[in-house]
Amino acid sequence: MRMRAAALICLLGAVLLLTPQLGAAPPHPSLPGLPDPKVMVGEIGQYGGTFLDSQVSDPRTFNPVLAQETTSTGPLGYLFEGLVEDNGQTTETEPALAESWTTSKDGRTWTFVLRQGLRWNDGQPVTADDVLFTFQVVYDPRIPNSESDVLRVAGKPIQVAKVDARTVRFTTAEPFGPFLRVIGVPIIPRHKLEAAYNAGRFNQTWGLNTPPRELVGTGPYAMTEYKNAQRMVFVRNPHYWKVDTAGHRLPYIDRVVLTIVPDQDAHRLLFQAGQTDSYGVRPREYAEFKRGEKAGNYTVYDGGPSFGSQFLVFNQNPHSGLPAYKLKWFQTQKFRQAVAYAVDRQAIINQVFAGHAIPEYGPESPADKFFYNPRVMQYPYDLDKAARVLAEAGFKKGADGVLRDADGHPVQFVISTNSDNKDRVAIANIIRQDLTKLGMQVTLAPESFNTLVNKLVESFRWEAMVLGLTGGVDPHNGQNVWKSSGSLHMWYPKQPKPATPWEAQIDRYFNLAATTVDQNRRRAYYNQYQEIVAEQVPLIYTAIPNAYVAVRNKFGNIKFTAFGGAFWNFPVVFIKR
Amino acid sequence: MLRYIIRRVILLGPLLIGITLVSWAAIQLAPGSGNYFQSLVLQYPQISPSTISALRAQFGMDQPPWIQYLRWLWSIVHLNFGLSFAYNVPVTWLIGSRAANTLLLSVTSMVVAWSVALPLGIYSAVHQYSVTDGLLNTAAFVAISIPSFFSALLLLYGAYWTRLLPLQGLTSVDFDFLPWWGKILDIARHLVLPTIALGLFSVGGLMRYMRNYLLEVLRADFVKTARAKGLAERVVIYRHAVRNAINPLVTLFGFELGGLLSGAAFVENVLGYPGLGRLILEALLKKDVFVVMGTLLIGSVLLVLGNLVADILLAYVDPRIRYD
Numbered sequence: 001m002r003m004r005a006a007a008l009i010c011l012l013g014a015v016l017l018l019t020p021q022l023g024a025a026p027p028h029p030s031l032p033g034l035p036d037p038k039v040m041v042g043e044i045g046q047y048g049g050t051f052l053d054s055q056v057s058d059p060r061t062f063n064p065v066l067a068q069e070t071t072s073t074g075p076l077g078y079l080f081e082g083l084v085e086d087n088g089q090t091t092e093t094e095p096a097l098a099e100s101w102t103t104s105k106d107g108r109t110w111t112f113v114l115r116q117g118l119r120w121n122d123g124q125p126v127t128a129d130d131v132l133f134t135f136q137v138v139y140d141p142r143i144p145n146s147e148s149d150v151l152r153v154a155g156k157p158i159q160v161a162k163v164d165a166r167t168v169r170f171t172t173a174e175p176f177g178p179f180l181r182v183i184g185v186p187i188i189p190r191h192k193l194e195a196a197y198n199a200g201r202f203n204q205t206w207g208l209n210t211p212p213r214e215l216v217g218t219g220p221y222a223m224t225e226y227k228n229a230q231r232m233v234f235v236r237n238p239h240y241w242k243v244d245t246a247g248h249r250l251p252y253i254d255r256v257v258l259t260i261v262p263d264q265d266a267h268r269l270l271f272q273a274g275q276t277d278s279y280g281v282r283p284r285e286y287a288e289f290k291r292g293e294k295a296g297n298y299t300v301y302d303g304g305p306s307f308g309s310q311f312l313v314f315n316q317n318p319h320s321g322l323p324a325y326k327l328k329w330f331q332t333q334k335f336r337q338a339v340a341y342a343v344d345r346q347a348i349i350n351q352v353f354a355g356h357a358i359p360e361y362g363p364e365s366p367a368d369k370f371f372y373n374p375r376v377m378q379y380p381y382d383l384d385k386a387a388r389v390l391a392e393a394g395f396k397k398g399a400d401g402v403l404r405d406a407d408g409h410p411v412q413f414v415i416s417t418n419s420d421n422k423d424r425v426a427i428a429n430i431i432r433q434d435l436t437k438l439g440m441q442v443t444l445a446p447e448s449f450n451t452l453v454n455k456l457v458e459s460f461r462w463e464a465m466v467l468g469l470t471g472g473v474d475p476h477n478g479q480n481v482w483k484s485s486g487s488l489h490m491w492y493p494k495q496p497k498p499a500t501p502w503e504a505q506i507d508r509y510f511n512l513a514a515t516t517v518d519q520n521r522r523r524a525y526y527n528q529y530q531e532i533v534a535e536q537v538p539l540i541y542t543a544i545p546n547a548y549v550a551v552r553n554k555f556g557n558i559k560f561t562a563f564g565g566a567f568w569n570f571p572v573v574f575i576k577r
Numbered sequence: 578m579l580r581y582i583i584r585r586v587i588l589l590g591p592l593l594i595g596i597t598l599v600s601w602a603a604i605q606l607a608p609g610s611g612n613y614f615q616s617l618v619l620q621y622p623q624i625s626p627s628t629i630s631a632l633r634a635q636f637g638m639d640q641p642p643w644i645q646y647l648r649w650l651w652s653i654v655h656l657n658f659g660l661s662f663a664y665n666v667p668v669t670w671l672i673g674s675r676a677a678n679t680l681l682l683s684v685t686s687m688v689v690a691w692s693v694a695l696p697l698g699i700y701s702a703v704h705q706y707s708v709t710d711g712l713l714n715t716a717a718f719v720a721i722s723i724p725s726f727f728s729a730l731l732l733l734y735g736a737y738w739t740r741l742l743p744l745q746g747l748t749s750v751d752f753d754f755l756p757w758w759g760k761i762l763d764i765a766r767h768l769v770l771p772t773i774a775l776g777l778f779s780v781g782g783l784m785r786y787m788r789n790y791l792l793e794v795l796r797a798d799f800v801k802t803a804r805a806k807g808l809a810e811r812v813v814i815y816r817h818a819v820r821n822a823i824n825p826l827v828t829l830f831g832f833e834l835g836g837l838l839s840g841a842a843f844v845e846n847v848l849g850y851p852g853l854g855r856l857i858l859e860a861l862l863k864k865d866v867f868v869v870m871g872t873l874l875i876g877s878v879l880l881v882l883g884n885l886v887a888d889i890l891l892a893y894v895d896p897r898i899r900y901d
Contacts, residue, residue: 052750057859060664068617068624144631146624203635207666209674225753228674229851230746257750262846262855265730269737270744450864453616480625487626494626 029247034117036099037243042557044246045574050255051555052276054267058229058260062215063206064186065137065145075258078234078570079121079217082184083112083131083168088564091369091473093180097126097187097218097241107175107517110183114166119239120189121222128162133190133197135160143202150182150477154515174515177522178476189216220251220571232258242571252574271550272296278566281548283356289550297554303547303562305358305367310427310468311539312339312415316499317492320460325409330463330491334393336537340379341386342434345543352426353545360541362534363482364526367544367562368473370519373527376534386438403439412441416455417466419446427542428466456490465490473563475526476514482529483507491538502536505529578892581900585885589878594650596877597870601646604866613662613864614638636662638866649870658874659867661860668871671856676838678747679852683837685768686775691830694780698787703814705792713784720781726843729774733847736770743767745849774844779833786829790822797821824895831887835880839872 059072083098098112118126212223221234271279314330345359362376394406480486498504513525547562658668842854860868
């Protein structure tokens with residue numbers, strides 16, 4: 001991620017992507033009709049074999065533009081790819097269908113050159129027209145999709161123009177910092193989808209009722225079978241555009257079978273019985289799985305902290321119908337800080353995550369190697385300190401042990417959380433116990449997920465909640481949470497103008513970071529935002545669990561990371577013989 | 578008889594409209610009316626409110642509830658059950674893709690349950706207060722009290738330790754490459770666990786019903802008369818007592834017919850069975866309204882038809898019953 005802009009310019013004209021450690025580049029591999037394949041680094045493997053994987057539920061759609069949830073985007077990842085892709089290890093953006101790109105001086109124009117000789121898995125060539133078609137569909141107001149929200153700069157769509165059959169030019173209304181992070185939308189085949197699009201049937205195209213062979217993509221695999229609620233089967237795409245360092249066309253593995261296993265316990269048994277090849281180990285199962293490594297012939301990989309966060313949030317929304325004195329507590333920085341000191345993160349780590357987690361104080365995870373700011377204000381567990389901070393804010397604990405504010409209102413509130421998430425209920429319980437020690441009267445209300453969402457985004461009638469969000473590398477993706485106008489700015493959503501000076505500051509840093517192309521300056525802006533959030537604690541963070549996965553030992557080239565998972569480099573993963 | 582059937586079928590219409598109205602109201606009034614589209618925002622923080630309202634409009638959910646309902650009713654008349662919000666495919670396709678699997682499991686577990694429960698019930702009634710009767714009754718109460726998802730979980734662990742039966746699903750990975758008899762065998766192997774898990778529960782109940790009804794009849798005067806006439810005990814029990822005791826069970830059978838397509842969400846979840854129950858439960862939790870309404874409607878039709886079948890059967894097994 002360092003020196004992004006410089007690196008990009010260097011990439012212009014470069015045809016190979018090798019890690020610098022390799023030193024002098026070997027003669028670069030090429031294939032007939034595909035002069036510049038992308039080289040994937042790794043041990044030279046063998047062809048053949050089947051990878052048995054599983055997921056928790058059916059995909060919702062096979063249409064990559066409409067797909068949102070991981071149960072759809074996961075399987076579709078075998079089939080569709082973008083102009084660029086993220087490296088699972090370095091988290092950097094790398095060329096994919098595009099072999100190179102250039103940026104103009106003002107940072108508003110990006111020109112991408114497609115790899116020569118790219119083919120869809122039905123043999124048709126991939127051209128700039130497919131890219132144009134993809135963006136036309138994404139931006140069509142008749143086709144609601146979340147990509148179109150991400151791909152907006154200063155509220156305007158990105159202009160896409162064809163230069164020649166292999167070159168596409170993008171122009172943004174303003175310089176756009178996260179451009180490379182968002183531009184990798186899956187490219188769809190115009191020759192297969194244009195008729196449906198023109199007929200206004202795109203929203204119903206490539207649903208689950210489509211024969212799998214109709215799904216034409218550029219990815220390493222093609223789907224051959226889909227049995228609703230049972231499984232998906234993929235076979236190797238013979239036209240794939242990646243090679244190993246010796247120039248063999250990838251992928252190595254012939255067949256992928258993705259079984260749908262709705263129950264987590266069943267999934268675990270299936271892995272232990274040898275009927276799937278990988279299993280996402282939950283922190284509390286870590287010790288047990290580690291013990292079974294030898295007998296089960298697998299390895300448990302440790303990816304370090306994940307991107308998931310769990311936090312407590314107080315309602316600061318004046319339109320929430322909360323009594324004025326309660327609103328005043330929640331809007332008081334000292335009150336929130338005191339609660340932050342009262343959160344026993346070590347207890348949460350031990351009891352909820354079996355010790356396999358780290359305390360969290362700021363909004364970004366250390367899994368984000370580039371944007372994470374470790375120097376934010378921290379709130380180590382200290383009930384005395386919490387009591388002192390509360391006293392500074394005028395709260396007094398009476399002889400009856402009840403905490404009251406300066407006007408004599410006893411401090412009592414309800415923490416809601418979704419009942420189907422055991423971790424969150426446990427976290428809320430641990431927090432409640434400590435707050436009770438401070439003299440607060442806290443009730444825990446586990447509710448259905450839908451009820452919670454309704455309170456959060458529509459009725460606003462709640463007091464405190466324990467919730468979680470998954471993050472990504474670029475903080476820009478969290479702007480709906482952090483900008484005061486955001487609909488997921490949980491404590492006071494959709495503010496007409498920032499309610500507090502610090503929220504105005506965060507807005508400013510988010511806007512600056514979005515319109516800056518220099519990644520180091522962007523990092524400086526996002527550092528500021530992380531410091532403000534930790535100081536103001538609108539969200540009181542608890543702990544980040546580590547990411548673990550168990551994978552059978554028969555696979556070669558596994559490079560597990562919390563960001564990319566165990567199979568981000570799947571084309572070079574092979575089965576040892 | 579025919580007139581009776583026609584009358585019942587005609588009455589089906591208003592009854593179904595009533596059912597749709599009630600279930601629509603129930604969905605609208607359910608606590609936390611947070612609908613499917615609203616909950617998208619927490620799952621995909623980057624989604625904008627305008628995208629959410631566009632999605633809502635695409636499915637006609639921006640209209641007032643009673644217009645939504647009338648539109649839905651109108652399309653039902655044209656045999657169009659609408660589109661699923663979550664999957665964006667016709668509800669009929671979703672249901673169709675799983676209906677056969679659910680039917681298969683319901684029928685096998687029903688056949689197994691009835692063919693096990695009835696003989697056991699008769700046996701324990703005839704040998705009332707014997708040791709076997711006591712054991713059977715205890716077993717029946719245990720079977721009734723264990724929730725079926727739990728027995729499914731126990732069976733799953735059993736299958737895991739013994740490695741005799743497949744743990745998940747309805748077919749093996751290489752199902753498509755098997756010969757026809759291999760396919761049948763494969764499905765049969767996969768059906769064992771869910772059939773037991775579902776059947777166990779109903780065996781307990783059915784056995785108790787059979788036992789109680791039979792005991793009641795055995796105390797009746799005509800049984801005494803039959804015995805006094807010197808009829809063989811076999812003939813007394815099977816020709817006279819059981820035939821009279823079976824009436825309430827026939828009604829019960831009708832109810833079970835109604836449940837043929839409702840699936841068993843929990844067992845299906847644990848055993849990864851591709852049935853309707855999973856679909857319905859998921860749709861209900863996510864407020865995927867048209868899927869819920871579609872399955873409710875089909876379930877109701879089956880229930881009403883099942884009752885009709887039961888009534889007809891009743892007239893057949895008991896000559897005393899006449900409908901005209």
